Amino acid sequence: MTTEPPSLLRSLDRSRSLSERAKKVLAGGVSSDARRTTGVPLYVERGLGPRFWDVDGNEYLDYVLGQGPLILGHSDPAIATAVKAQADRGQAYSAQHEREVEVAETICRLVPCAERIRFNSVGSEAVHAAWRLARAFTGRGRILKFEGHYHGWLDSALYSVHPALDLAGPPEAPVPVAGTRGQTPGGAEALVVAPWNDLDALGRIMERHEGEIAAVTLEPVLCNTGCISPVPGYLEGVRQLCREHGALLIFDEVITGFRLAPGGAQEYLGVIPDLAIFGKAVAGGYPLSVLAGRADVMDLISRGEVGHAGTFNSNPVVIEAASAALAELTRDGGAAYTRLFESGRALMDGIREAAAKAGIPVLVHGPGPVFQVYLTSEPEILDYRAFAATDLAGLQRLQRELLERGVNTIGRGLWFLSNTHGEAEISQTLAAVSEVFAGW
Numbered sequence: 001m002t003t004e005p006p007s008l009l010r011s012l013d014r015s016r017s018l019s020e021r022a023k024k025v026l027a028g029g030v031s032s033d034a035r036r037t038t039g040v041p042l043y044v045e046r047g048l049g050p051r052f053w054d055v056d057g058n059e060y061l062d063y064v065l066g067q068g069p070l071i072l073g074h075s076d077p078a079i080a081t082a083v084k085a086q087a088d089r090g091q092a093y094s095a096q097h098e099r100e101v102e103v104a105e106t107i108c109r110l111v112p113c114a115e116r117i118r119f120n121s122v123g124s125e126a127v128h129a130a131w132r133l134a135r136a137f138t139g140r141g142r143i144l145k146f147e148g149h150y151h152g153w154l155d156s157a158l159y160s161v162h163p164a165l166d167l168a169g170p171p172e173a174p175v176p177v178a179g180t181r182g183q184t185p186g187g188a189e190a191l192v193v194a195p196w197n198d199l200d201a202l203g204r205i206m207e208r209h210e211g212e213i214a215a216v217t218l219e220p221v222l223c224n225t226g227c228i229s230p231v232p233g234y235l236e237g238v239r240q241l242c243r244e245h246g247a248l249l250i251f252d253e254v255i256t257g258f259r260l261a262p263g264g265a266q267e268y269l270g271v272i273p274d275l276a277i278f279g280k281a282v283a284g285g286y287p288l289s290v291l292a293g294r295a296d297v298m299d300l301i302s303r304g305e306v307g308h309a310g311t312f313n314s315n316p317v318v319i320e321a322a323s324a325a326l327a328e329l330t331r332d333g334g335a336a337y338t339r340l341f342e343s344g345r346a347l348m349d350g351i352r353e354a355a356a357k358a359g360i361p362v363l364v365h366g367p368g369p370v371f372q373v374y375l376t377s378e379p380e381i382l383d384y385r386a387f388a389a390t391d392l393a394g395l396q397r398l399q400r401e402l403l404e405r406g407v408n409t410i411g412r413g414l415w416f417l418s419n420t421h422g423e424a425e426i427s428q429t430l431a432a433v434s435e436v437f438a439g440w
């Protein structure tokens, strides 16, 4: 029998009973593996701004934010109004509509690499499209990805995200490790895996696979394994290696897109890829993803040489949400970003101070609108293997203890901010963090 620690929440009885019902009809009781939990699964009744309420009436400050999309918080009024109005005009045309062109024009204006785009619904399928396009454009078969980077749950991509170290090969030349049973046989042969933040190793790997690599794909700030920035000069070096070896450079900006800047990490870091994938924040919480890139590459799709489809692509309700979200994000000279960075900085500083006061070795790193709390005495974490050596069980405990105090965070230590998180929310959060650290 497991004993759960005492909770400061009112009760979780209704969540608990819904979870028991769910387990009989939903595999594992949830609809996505990312929602599996070791504690009591929360059933959410409603969300507003930086907060949500569960079915037992408990209130939470939210730093999960739908795993990133809710950059404008829960139920942003402008998005809600736009979506409600569209619901009366039709929910799926499977035909062209004016707002689709407008939003595409906005994205092409905001995102440096975007000369042409195509819409999809979720990040995983846009990655799939980008890789197909890269293979067709270069006439090569393999994709290079980095250990620790996540590019969705599809068979071709789900390798070496958080591999067991005894299977993962040497640090400077990792081998692809499948993420689940049942992946397409032979999938690993279409991939090459490299360590993140090691340009020499990447150069050697690309030489070893000369003429084979269609594209190098990466999260420009690695947000699925800690929150690991590229070391200075690294992305520029990767850009150069791609040119030298005739491979396309693909940024997976599903997390960083519209979160670090209106033009994503490519604007924030000043390195322009050939193709990029966006998702999550682009429609403020509605299911939209975007494949964007150079006209000469994207025109393989324009000419019908590379297939790309989807029943729900540029769904009018979702496109209305994107239109409203992008208008909010670009309003007042990007005031939303000033607030996101300021709140992020204040929260990161506060967590560092609380940890120092309690004598707990903690590293807090990230741009601010997204950041990572590591339990480690290392001064920096630069790749998956260093991340794997931090106290990951401790992070689970931190998540649980914060949740008991009404602060909802991701169990692997990644925090998302919205522009509805202000001073009051940061103070409330830091009070909870200090209390947890004081009793650590």
Ligand SMILES: Cc1ncc(COP(=O)(O)O)c(C=O)c1O
Binding pocket: 067, 121, 122, 123, 124, 125, 127, 150, 151, 152, 153, 219, 224, 252, 253, 254, 255, 279, 280
């Ligand atoms: C960087 C990155 N790429 C791709 C995906 C897959 O997106 P989706 O879950 O919408 O399929 C994710 C999801 O978290 C992601 O973080």
